[in-house]
Amino acid sequence: MAKKKYIISFPHLGNYYVPIYNLLNNTVDKNLCEIMIPKKMTLRTLEVGSKASPEHICSPFKYNMGNFIESLENGANVLIQAGGGCKYGYYAEVQKQILEDMGYNFTYIQLFSSQKLDINYIYNSFKMFNPKLTIIKLAYNFLLAFKILFILDKFEEYIRENMVYQINNIDFLKLHKDFLNELMEVKDINKLNILKKVYFKKMYNVKLVSQDIRDKYIKIGIVGELFSSMEPFSSMFIEKKLAEMNVKTKRYTTVTYLLFKKGFSQKKLLEESKNYINYQFGADGTESIAHSLELINMGYDGIIHIKPFGCTPEINAMPILQKISNDYNIPIMYITFDSQMSEEGFKTRLEAFYDMIKMNKEKKHLA
Ligand code: SF4
Incomplete structure (x- = not known):
């Protein structure tokens, strides 16, 4: 050929x-x-x-x-x-x-x-x-791709936040794989809407543990730099590893957020963080502060701040996060991913952080 x-x-x-x-x-x-x-x-x-x-x-x-x-x-x-x-x-x-x-x-x-x-x-x-x-065909294809992006983010957000609660460990995994394959090939917006309906229904039907069991899980929010947040290989599959440790996680950064929400939310985020920062300081640094405060308000037990080697905006966020950690008495762990990082060392740090949070929780419960 x-x-x-x-x-x-x-x-x-x-x-x-x-x-x-x-x-x-x-x-x-x-x-x-x-x-x-x-x-x-x-x-x-x-x-x-x-x-x-x-x-x-x-x-x-x-x-x-x-x-x-x-x-x-x-x-x-x-x-x-x-x-x-x-x-x-x-x-x-x-x-x-x-x-x-x-x-x-x-x-x-x-x-x-x-x-x-x-x-x-x-x-x-x-x-x-x-x-x-034609320009019309290209515009339509871009619109379709943006719709897929939006749906994908919504679908993955639900899975991320609930995978730790699923009763059968492979339900979300299989659904996710099938949906991705279908999304790659879809050719028009009507078919996409049908696909969305079918897969979201299946996703919401995945059996989860009951609410009182869910309430007992440790909850950790993940904030930090966008690439490490969205490319799991670069952050050593941190969300998956935490889920395997029975930790519920949350993160805010997605492409939908960056393209369609970030621009409108800056003023609100600064307002929410006014006790700590007066100005934006580039990339996702402002978000790291504001979202950490949001996670604390939502009752999260700990926060992990992630960034890749060489990321300056997130270095600026770290002293402020440290102050937040002291003010609210919430543990925050800082992880910088680089090419030298060992898998075992990383796992040990996550486990130590988990144990510390668990002990804190038990102490609070007994007090
Ligand atoms: S410094 Fe590099 S890693 Fe950090 S936010 Fe900017 S582009 Fe991303």
Whole structure:
């Protein structure tokens, strides 16, 4: 079979490959293009990404580089990068330069430039992959992909918050896998709405333990940097590990939040945190403070603050979180994920944090 002209790939961020794949699948001409979902993240991804990246750059850059290199090694010749805020907004140019210096030949497309979607640029880029593409069809496909993103986030949020309560350990897992596969292939909004109805019904029907048992579970909120929050490999599957320890978790950061809610909630978050901060301090630092206070109000037993190596906005949030921890007498653990972190050491820290919270709870109960 003749080799396709364009082999398109993009970096991983949790399960967001689903709406990206759907958008590409419905948009490109299959006679011209092949869509390459990047290889699953492994230690090698981080290894090759780190080797090609500036040593002190924050880790998400290295993960993206690892995904790109592995895709290029597999034959990709078009790379798509989202772009966005913080240092992430400057990743694209630097990554492109490094990969070219490494000798790779590829077309590079950056969806968000200066944090804005440049519709003309995107349309012209996609026309390359489908000369018959109309702007209306592209707009529809984007709308469909955004709807999928929104539904996926809602679906995963429910599962995240309830997986620890399910009676049969594999119910959510199976449902989740099937739903993701269907979402990748869906072609129109009507079918998507039907799919949503079917899968949400199944999801709400998964049997959970009773409320009085749920009330006894330890609850830990997770705040911090966005990439570590949304890409489970980069945070060593912290949510899954805590669920296995019978801990209920909550986190706020999703792409839906970042794209559609964050901009409107900044004023409210600052107001809620006015005893601790007067100004926003970049990326998700403000959220880490405000959401920690929210978690405390909701009765959470502890908070874990996560960030990747090299993340400055979240370093700024840490002394304030420390003050919150003292004022409210709530344990907060700080974890910085880097390529040197050992799985065993990480697990031990989580277990120690869990034991401390459990002992605190028992003491309070006896007092
Ligand atoms: S928030 Fe932190 S990790 Fe993310 S781009 Fe900014 S500095 Fe890097």
